[in-house]
Amino acid sequence: MATLVSTFGGRPQSAPALREVPIEANVEARAFADRLRRGDFDVVVFLTGVGLRALLAVVDGDGGRESFVAALARTRIVARGPKPLAVLRELGLAPWITAPEPNTWRELLAALDAVGTRALEGLRMAVQEYGTSPAALLDGLKARGVRVVQVPVYRYSLPDDLAPLQAAVTAIVSGEVDVAIFTTATQVMHLLQVADAMRQGSAVREGLRRVVIASIGPTTSEELREQGLEIDIEASHPKIGFLVREAADRGPALVRAKRASEI
Helix, strand or coil, rough: HHHHHHCCCCCCCCCHHHHHHHHHHHHHHHHHHHHHHHCCCEEEECCCHHHHHHHHHHHHCCCHHHHHHHHHHHHHHEECCCHHHHHHHHHHCCCCEEECCCCCCCHHHHHHCCCCCHHHHHCEEEEEEECCCCCHHHHHHHHHHCCCEEEEEEEEEEECHHHHHHHHHHHHHHHCEEEECCCHHHHHHHHHHHHHCCCCCHHHHHHHCCCEEEEEEHHCCCCCHHHCCCCCEEECCCCHHHHHHHHHHHHHHHHHHHHHHHH
């Protein structure tokens, strides 16, 4: 992404805001794999490609990939978007349902609703979680009578090296940033968490109101709004290339407008 920003003439300041940490021992993942082989689930929902790969790593370690994939082939599969879909294709599996863009929990529920809410009632559904528990999705499934089993595979944590993120906080507060690009909701939460730890929480929020905020899609935008921050640009497609190009196209004029409003 930094290379793309440079290509469009910007000066990127990279601030890694998260790392993926496997759930210790993966007890839940192993239990899920065993239950899947026994036929305990009617539907399996994969929310991320990296989560599905993490599950495969677990079953590989147990020597059971072949039986795991065979069990998936006997089960209806729901993919939230293109990344889990790509992994499924590598395995030779076709999903029952794929959520359309922008691939949020809303589109996923709508795609399931198209099947018919009566058809969902009583289904035994496993949901692969990513980083944090997708509360809105789980609540929506339960409201439709689905029997949900959560499968946590990994969680998000702060980076080991906080220096780049701390430098980003300082740059935002001091007015050295014109555009802030966010690609996940967790980045937003972690930036503000680090700012609060630096006793710069209020200052960084005020600083973000003076910069152009670009979001990759609805899930990230939702978190920004939850934090009281206005989104200036949301990518027309939830992909980094679209996000950076549209920030390059629209960003300069938006920056000038924000600067003029401060005079």
